[in-house]
Amino acid sequence: MGGEPISSDQFDPYGKWLGIPLEKRPPTYFDLLGLSPTVSDRETIEIAARKQKSVINSFRGGEHEQWAARLSYEVDEATICLLNPEMRTAYRRKLVRARKRLLTSSSVPPDPPVQTSSSPAKRSLYRRVVGEEPGIAREFAGIMAVLTTCFILAFGSSMLLPWATVESDSADAAAEVSETIERTIRSDVDVKNEEARPNLIPIEKPWTDLFANASLQTDKVSGSWYRSENAFMADASAAPHAALKLDSSGRSYEFECEFEILRHGQYPGIAVSLPVGETRGQFSFWAPDWFQIKHVPGSAGSPPGKFSPQKKHMGFSTFANGKPLNFGRNERVSLHFVVDATEPEYKITVSMNEAKLLDWSGSEQDLWEPYDDLDLWRGQPRSGIIIASAHATVTKFYSAQIREK
Structure with missing residues (x-):
């Protein structure tokens, strides 16, 4: 992820624009599109993506243009992944591995808060929203440890990290998804096979x-x-x-x-x-x-x-x-x-x-x-x-x- 977009203090586009609550931060690809983690229907994903992009695009060119551009890219990234069955499966495996690490990290003491003289509150919010640092995993683990193991296994997928760096898991998961993207672009498509159809949102031809x-x-x-x-x-x-x-x-x-x-x-x-x-x-x-x-x-x-x-x-x-x-x-x-x-x-x-x-x-x-x-x-x-x-x-x-x- 890149640097923090320039925005007003405490501005939260994930909550204000997409309705993603703080307890689902950082959001998963499914959270970004407002979908259940079990959704696999192509049309449902496409409709959800269009709705989210429509909301984000209504803020383009305004005060929060950098946030709008960033969220637009993230929604496109989520859509491309979830529309492809292989990439969707690989991403779900990544979330499962992240959850396992989340459950085992509760014994690690949290990192000291990072503060800057110019805007400590904004930096704290940005870390919670984007989740670029592994300290967020320990913050969530303290809450998750209170729940029973059965409840976590049944419903914990909505609390998973989406694109935060999950130490050793992130490298192999990112490589797995990237390899699938390249293979999808290079491969011949059988138009008779619904699951093999190319993505409707092309990477090289954005809106x-x-x-x-x-x-x-x-x-x-x-x-x-x-x-x-x-x-x-x-x-x-x-x-x-x-x-x-x-x-x-x-x-x-x-x-x-x-x-x-x-x-x-x-x-x-x-x-x-x-x-x-x-x-x-x-x-x-x-x-x-x-x-x-x-x-x-x-x-x-x-x-x-x-x-x-x-x-x-x-x-x-x-x-x-x-x-x-x-x-x-x-x-x-x-x-x-x-x-x-x-x-x-x-x-x-x-x-x-x-x-x-x-x-x-x-x-x-x-x-x-x-x-x-x-x-x-x-x-x-x-x-x-x-x-x-x-x-x-x-x-x-x-x-x-x-x-x-």
Whole structure:
């Protein structure tokens, strides 16, 4: 682990952001993702990782940027390990060895407290949070010794050290996990074997924060935009839409954004226009039960889900098997897009709050460049992603990020 991020005295991001209590310090990979140590289901791990990254990314670029960057890396590290069955097994063995050493270390007297003249309290908190030094093992051992052996064997896994240096155990465990990572990257993958599929979070292609380089002067398309704390505010009170262009040139990628509608007119809603291959797909989300999509050509009387030239919009309808979107004012909503523009078949998956709304696939001729009736691209190069807030709507965008597949 590296040096201590610069932060305010007694600031505890593990507790404030991820809800990890002090008795689970330092946290295990499972604790970082808010999972039980027995979890092995891939989808459960992926969903938990996205939730934790979403919380952390909402603090990027703010007062605690260094803590946010550090926790983001740690969550990625935990996700990569737990998604791989071999690495997950090796890590659990490491935790078992750490627990055994924990139980035998209670007789060793604790190290004297380390204090500095500048900030002794902060250094103490940092050691408890990160757990870089073996003295933390003896601190936990004093508590664990009170419990019965049976209780420890049954439930003690939640109290284990995650990445603290566990003397002689850490070297062989780290080598074991590193070797597994390299073997996973080098090996051929059998796509018929679920357990052998490659990680969905690539090591060399991390998430890119699209708000980090956004300019409210040059990238604003319409409406009023301003920064508030660690978020972007879109105010369309006096405009048809409040739209902002975010730079992006990828063809196959994942895109995520989080928003909260603070004020709206008849219906709360936002729109997202995404690059899809050489063309674009435009999506609109309206509560309580409308989901618009413009990407499929249609004709008069086309059924819900198809584009209707007369309306310039998809027929309004509930989506996802008739279930409404169900988001409203003062509710934090997460959107997730996966765009796979690999010829000859193109695929688009759309999810809201972890629930899948759309799973579409088709050929290049099925993709459609939507008529820009919202005038979102006025004077703008047709590249990148546009996010927009509906008329008479004030929306708080917490994050927008992308990574290439």
